Amino acid sequence: MKPVRATACSNIALVKYWGKRTGVPAELNLPAVGSLSMTLDALRTETELCPASADAFWLDGQLVADEQATKVWRHLDRMWSAAGGKGSRPRAEVRSVNHFPTAAGLASSASGFAALTMAAAGAFEADLSAQALSSLARQGSGSAARSIFGGFVRLDRGEAADGSDCRARPIAGADHWPLALLVVQTTAGRKPLGSTSGMEQCRETSPYYPAWVGTSEADLDAAESALLARDLLALGRVVEHSCFKMHACMMATDPPILYWNPTTVAAVQAVWQARAEGEPGFVTIDAGPHVKVLCERARAEALRERLAAVPGVRDVLVATPGPDATVGPLPEASA
Numbered sequence: 001m002k003p004v005r006a007t008a009c010s011n012i013a014l015v016k017y018w019g020k021r022t023g024v025p026a027e028l029n030l031p032a033v034g035s036l037s038m039t040l041d042a043l044r045t046e047t048e049l050c051p052a053s054a055d056a057f058w059l060d061g062q063l064v065a066d067e068q069a070t071k072v073w074r075h076l077d078r079m080w081s082a083a084g085g086k087g088s089r090p091r092a093e094v095r096s097v098n099h100f101p102t103a104a105g106l107a108s109s110a111s112g113f114a115a116l117t118m119a120a121a122g123a124f125e126a127d128l129s130a131q132a133l134s135s136l137a138r139q140g141s142g143s144a145a146r147s148i149f150g151g152f153v154r155l156d157r158g159e160a161a162d163g164s165d166c167r168a169r170p171i172a173g174a175d176h177w178p179l180a181l182l183v184v185q186t187t188a189g190r191k192p193l194g195s196t197s198g199m200e201q202c203r204e205t206s207p208y209y210p211a212w213v214g215t216s217e218a219d220l221d222a223a224e225s226a227l228l229a230r231d232l233l234a235l236g237r238v239v240e241h242s243c244f245k246m247h248a249c250m251m252a253t254d255p256p257i258l259y260w261n262p263t264t265v266a267a268v269q270a271v272w273q274a275r276a277e278g279e280p281g282f283v284t285i286d287a288g289p290h291v292k293v294l295c296e297r298a299r300a301e302a303l304r305e306r307l308a309a310v311p312g313v314r315d316v317l318v319a320t321p322g323p324d325a326t327v328g329p330l331p332e333a334s335a
């Protein structure tokens with residue numbers, strides 16, 4: 001086992017993943033719908049993996065020993081098997097740091113599991129394609145499958161019972177289109193309900209869930225075409241439609257799920273107001289209260305200023321399309 005350092009960027013789904021396939025092995029973590037994302041340069045996780053006498057997981061300088069750590073060890077076991085490792089997996093120390101300009105409440109499981117996947121593949125000297133790495137990352141966390149690739153990525157749902165056609169593929173590179181994504185932070189707190197249980201609750205109780213699943217493929221095709229044609233208006237329409245359908249589906253669960261706070265709504269309205277005044281931006285919201293705004297890079301600063309002035313907004317950061325996940329040897333000084 002070699003000491004390594006891996007880096008992966010987070011991503012934002014422009015067409016959302018929400019819900020898991022049923023009737024297939026749960027450990028494959030297969031999505032009920034495909035998704036389409038932009039990898040974000042500004043939200044990056046760096047993960048170091050070294051041999052050790054006992055497993056230890058450090059996240060942002062803190063030793064973690066809860067279910068998060070269990071997921072990490074399970075993922076390393078999975079990677080050891082995929083690498084063709086014989087016998088029991090070597091014990092490891094994992095040190096992961098999220099280089100997110102604003103810490104609170106921003107998704108890190110995508111970049112976290114993508115970086116861990118790359119690190120384990122490097123450390124265990126696994127000869128795996130980017131496609132295979134992406135599928136393994138998905139088993140750690142669905143959105144992580146997309147963070148293996150830079151630029152714009154489509155994750156297909158697939159139909160095969162073994163998940164072999166659930167694949168992420170880059171559809172355009174980071175330099176395809178100078179877009180920006182503003183991350184409008186509306187609170188410092190953590191989200192109240194995790195995505196995995198939120199998705200299950202939706203599938204089990206939301207009367208809108210079948211409609212959500214049934215309309216996703218058309219959104220994916222429309223978004224991919226708009227992206228390739230660099231048509232912001234067409235892309236933005238799908239981005240907002242996918243986002244609000246997902247949230248409507250959540251709100252219709254029993255009991256309801258509402259991730260928004262008053263500042264979330266104020267920020268959405270500020271974006272729509274700006275658009276009406278000729279400053280085009282399009283909103284999306286994940287399983288949390290922050291608002292993400294897609295716009296052309298040239299318009300990002302003007303929109304950032306408007307959003308920073310919305311009462312309750314704590315911070316606005318600007319991200320642009322980011323690179324592929326990477327892994328390399330750990331520099332001597334850190335090993």
Ligand code: 2P0
Pocket residue numbers: 012013015016017018029035109110140141142143144195196285286287
């Ligand atoms: C997404 N989200 O497509 C969607 C939109 C949140 C809302 O992927 O259960 O942490 O680990 O596969 O990847 C968050 O879900 O869920 C997510 P698991 P994950 O980005």
